[in-house]
Amino acid sequence: MIANPLAPAWLQPPADANLLPVTVWSHNAARAASGMLEVAGVAASALAAEFGTPLYVVDEEDVRARALEARECFDREFALVGSAAKVYYACKAFMSAEVARWVTEAGLYIDVCSSGELAVALAAGVDPSRIGLHGNNKSLAEIDRAVRSGVGVLVVDSLIEIERIADAASRHSRVQPVRLRLNSGVHAHTHEYLATAREDQKFGITIADAPAAVARIRSSASLRFLGLHSHIGSQIFESEGFVESAKRLLALHAELLSGGEIPELNLGGGFGIAYTSVDTAVPISVIAARFAAIVASECARLSIPVPVVAVEPGRSIIGPSTFTLYEVGTIKDVEVTLPNEATAIRRYVSVDGGMSDNIRTALYAADYSVRLANRASTAEPALVRVAGKHCESGDIVVLADYLPGDVEPGDLLAVPATGAYCWAMANNYNYLARPAVVAVRNGVARLIVRGETEADLLSRDAGIRSTGVTEAISVTEQGAP
The missing domain is CATH 2.40.37.10 (Lyase, Ornithine Decarboxylase; Chain A, domain 1)
Incomplete structure (x- = not known):
């Protein structure tokens, strides 16, 4: 069959339009x-x-298997270089109580970025100490709720958050572990809106501003500095961006060790998946091995211990x-x-x-x-x-x-x-x-x-006063036969 000239260059007519490419579909x-x-x-x-x-x-089995594989691969590879790993499920990709239970049963932590996502994780019974809270504009209420709930780590995204988190921790008589999110300047090969470590964007602080920020964190009796954090983008197939980001973070990590311990380093997530038959996603086993190799190599070059490395896959587990x-x-x-x-x-x-x-x-x-x-x-x-x-x-x-x-x-x-x-x-x-x-x-x-119903939608409209109208047009759930 001759390709339709309107088709993109990568898309060729299939020999059999019924086939399900294994790289795109779930295992079952x-x-x-x-x-x-x-x-x-x-x-x-x-x-x-x-x-x-x-x-x-x-x-469901596919999700559970991918979560377990991610945890086992990173555990194995970092054990081989004398350290350990923490795998967080980035729940912004998809969050429900059931999925939160599946991934935590596989040994993963949970990464949330709003009070709503935190609420779902807590309602699902996730141990708060295994939850991390992100966000470039965490409200005072969100910070207070996270600290009060006992979340394992808050990611500091701006200088103003240092005092906000410290104040909340002091009020609740806690020493709150925090990470500092850096804008590493690494450009991931992805869509412009998915690249999150470029200089001109809303996330994190620059490497140049990091030493002063870490000093402020360390000066607070109610905060504990766990380490640096970076996230270079989403739907990434190449490893070069991760390698360069890790090198930049570890150089700063080594510099900051003179001021105190730094037990962890978070390299983020963004691992790509196949959406079409021509996409080639890197297996999680390969990603884990590459991360361990570059971190171990750089730590050896810098003569520093290999920290515990955290990663945050989301799309690659649920997608x-x-x-x-x-x-x-x-x-x-x-x-x-x-x-x-x-x-x-x-x-x-x-x-x-x-x-x-x-x-x-x-x-x-x-x-x-x-x-x-x-x-x-x-x-x-x-x-x-x-x-x-x-x-x-x-x-x-x-x-x-x-x-x-x-x-x-x-x-x-x-x-x-x-x-x-x-x-x-x-x-x-x-x-x-x-x-x-x-x-x-x-x-x-x-x-x-x-699924939502029309009644759900109408119930939020304060101008609708007649229940009869609601009942007349919302007798079944949307899409039900």
Whole structure:
């Protein structure tokens, strides 16, 4: 088959549009003999019938396995260089009580960046000492709540926070461990908005300002300085940025040791995952080995002990575990004129969700894949653009992929690798209710986050006084059959 000229250069027509690339899908996703997409033995059609669409479907065993693998790999590699590691789950990628329990049962810590995320972690029964709080603008109430709750570490993001955290710790008669977030100046090879260690952005303080900040932390009787912290970005495939950031932090770490102990060093997260068949994610075992090697090498060069190293994966644990299930509503073939005056057809396949459940495509021009979920097909593949139902031309879920040419209204589509930053960034644009989240394990599906209803949305509108109106238009959950 000849590629559609409207397809991006990296996207080639598949030999079989029914195949599920193993790098993109969760470990327990497969096609049954009937052609139906299944995850952990549960059919996509059964999920749609019971829970409606759109629907986030999480492969629970996949999440647990990735969390455990991350912890074991970093434990092993840093033990080999005479130290230890702490793996934090960056819950901004996706947070629910069940997921918090899964990752902590695998031995991970939890990284939160708001009072709301902290509330979920505490409600899930997470030991507060295994929680870290981030944030560039933590409110006084958030700082007080974190200190009062006994969180294991607060990350200082600006000089003003040193006194704020110290005051809260003093009020609660605590010595609060803190890390200092640095803007290392390392440029990650990622989207401009995902790069978080450049000089001109809101996170952290500069390396030049760090010694004075650490001195202020050490001068406070209610604070304990644990170490430095950096996060260079998200969805990163190359290791060069991490290597350079580690070198810069360790040089400062060595300098600061003259003023007292520094037991830890946090190198952040941002490890990339595969969203399409051409993406090559670095295995977590390789990442752990590289981190241990560079840290050990630099510490040997600087003649300092290897600190405990903390990392913060989020996307790489939850991202590949999840797909979003949609139902096709309408299909349009649009003739597009090419620069050479020839024309080509782009097929728009519209589904019952969109930028309210996955805004990453609109924000970052993120690439995703798509497959038929309710059946297999032998039809010739056709280039499609999966669009949402919102009143917005940029409401695109999948910019470009190939589906069987006989895709039709009523078909189910599955978009993989939507575990990270999809539900977490979901919204109510056009007053769509946010979808439910279902976990599947050993042939059983169960709700872990209830989908919103129109009644939920209307209940917050103080101008709606007639309960009759609410009941008349909100009799079922959004998407339910």
